[in-house]
Amino acid sequence: MDENRAAINWAKRALKFISQELQSETYEGWSTIMKKNTILLKSLAEADRLLIVKKEDEVTLSVVVPGESVKKKYIDPEALKNVNDQAIFSDMPFLELDINLTAQFKNAAAAVLIPFHEIDFQGCLVLEWDSQFDFNDDFKEFIQACLLKIKETLKLSRTYYALEELKVRFNSILQSVPQNIVFIDDSGKNSWINDKAAKLFGIPGGNVSPAVLAGLMQKLRATADNHEEISKKGQALFQSKDKHISDWHWIYSNPETRVLNVCSTPTISEHVSGRLWMFEDVTAKYLIDQHLKELNAELEEKTKLAESQNMAKSEFLANMSHEIRTPMNGVMGMTSLLDNTKLTEEQHDYVESIRISADSLLEIINEILDFSKIESGKLELEEHPFLLYKVIEETYDLMALKAQQKKLELLYLIDTDVPLEIIGDMTRIRQIIVNLVGNAIKFTEEGEILIRIKMNKRIDSLYELEFSVKDTGIGIPADKMHKLFTSFSQVDSSTTRKYGGTGLGLAISSRLVQKMNGHIRVESEEHVGTTFIFTIPVNANEVLKTLKPTPVQKDLNGKRALIIDDNHTNLYILKTHCALWGMHADIAKSGNEGLDCLAQNTYDVVVVDLLMPGMNGIDTAHEIRKKYTIPLVLFSSAGQFPGRNTSDGQLFAAILDKPIKPNYFHKVLKEVLSNAPEEKKADPVHAKTDTVTTHETEKVAILVAEDNLINQKIMVNAFKNIGLNCDVVSNGLEVLASLERQHYDLIYMDVQMPEMDGYEATRSVIKKYGDKRPVIIAMTAGAYEKDKQDCLNAGMDDYLSKPFDFDTFYAKFNKWKAKAI
Structure with missing residues (x-):
């Protein structure tokens, strides 16, 4: 052992290692830090060699000798499997300790292994001496002190890195936001603004002198149009509990209109406090909001005026309704009274003309009033149960005379899955159908009007029903379809138009359908016909009633009928009804075809239409009577069938007027086929209301x-x-x-x-x-x-x-x- 080494003051050398300013005030990578520290450590420890062993990954260890041109070598990671967190001091080669680092240093006389388990560096340092070395306690403390210093340096470097990373992120975020960002430290030592705020204040971005920034902020407040309001709000801000404010408008008009939306909030941590200001240019939004406020105020005034005018219009219409209907009551009442007096034929014709004109005038008045009710939102729908087929039959009863004058067939068909009784506004549904049927009759010169009702879909007791009114009239040109549902508009609005009217009927129908949450549309082909279709949701009674036939009665089940009519639709409808009642029905399109059927088959009853081309119903009946005694039932438009007591009338067991009502038709068939006395049905057009009978002794005050x-x-x-x-x-x-x-x-x-x-x-x-x-x-x-x-x-x-x-x-x-x- 070298005696000079024995006299080394290892504590002093440790202090020298620690005091060396080897670390930088900025971030440095682990390799730079390790290189500086290990070279110094080798020198102070007077080692002959120093190795850095680093764990690259789970399967690789690298060995580097700092300060020498030794290439990095890779060894098996098993070499450090016995190394723990404590430094290893050995006065024999590592081979004997089962720590096989390198074969080239296996002759070293002594070695120290210093382990590292840091985020940046995992591995160890190895110091080797070629001669014997005294690892006394002072030397070991020297090594531990150096080890701690190196670890602290690595941690400090990581802190610098984290700060640098945070700074980059912070700057990136604050520079990318659209707001002008200002941060002021409460200590008065530090202020910072982003580039957008720098343009606002006219200074460079980044760190700014607090005194300079305070002056610029004061100037920004003082030049605002509402600086007094800003000053008051500012005082309230710093006296408030949370000291936070947002949506604070600083308004400027010089040199041009500009509005800043200001937010201010405290930023407080354990050791640092300050305030964050955000200035956002909201000039465009502010001007739009101001314009909207002006528009809303104007709109509110106009709404009030419109409501006032609408109320005045409603009151005017109500008053006009009263004023018009009062004299109309006189005209129609006196006409009815006059019609019941003894009149000549010419006088009766005049009275009838007055009655028709009054009815037309009343219809126009009702349409205008209905439309005004819909327009003013005063129309309320009622909800009550009613029989669906009644609506159609009542409509046809009302329209029968007009249809008869033009020799039009009025037909209807309701699919069997449609509920018989629904809940809704019967009056308004009838009004829609009356309007559509009235239009169909007006624009149809020959042929038929067919109403059909079918079910589109059903959800529990809610049904979507589709009503269609189809005619064989003149049709509607494609370029005129857009006028159909427009108020006071007609397809032909010329002064030479053939068909009159207010142009409100379809508009009212459309509004009523919309009021019922439905839809209406039209399909038409010129010179072929028009179909108006509307769908509405309706509820059915809880106990579902449908148009499916009741259990087939014995007196109709198995019966055979022959139906003679030139109208294809009518034949289909009548045959469908007969099938529902359990009957077998054959159809014939003319009298001659009917006679051929009778020659080939046996029937229980023959139903024949009165008006047919060639051989009419009377002629056909006479021919049938020459050979057969079968019961005959005649269908005829109102007012056209022969008298009961005439020879023609006696040909028939029953005479039914059109439009055909399935329930009454069923009743008549049962009576005819069971030889029951026929119940005569009154003429729906010419029948008068029964007069009120009073007994002489009956006194009503x-x-x-x-x-x-x-x-x-x-x-x-x-x-x-x-x-x-x-x-x-x-x-x-x-x-x-x-x-x-x-x-x-x-x-x-x-x-x-x-x-x-x-x-x-x-x-x-x-x-x-x-x-x-x-x-x-x-x-x-x-x-x-x-x-x-x-x-x-x-x-x-x-x-x-x-x-x-x-x-x-x-x-x-x-x-x-x-x-x-």
């Missing part, structure tokens, strides 16, 4: 409150026609005075009267007479649902809308007469 002289005459004559008298007064005060003098069973109360109206008079009667009061029936020209509800809310028992038809008038009378006396 009636008071009419009506200020219009013509309407007074109508009411007096209406009661005179059924053998009754009535007293007449002109206002509500006279009603109260009349009740003081005598008792009345019924009061027909006009709503609008001078001095005291019908509402006030009704309330006064109820208050004074209570349960002993007369029945009060309102009479009003108001056409809105609200008018009806107002009458009922006032305590009136029922409601008559002017102009009223006498069927409705007498029906109401019959209803309340029994309750009144």
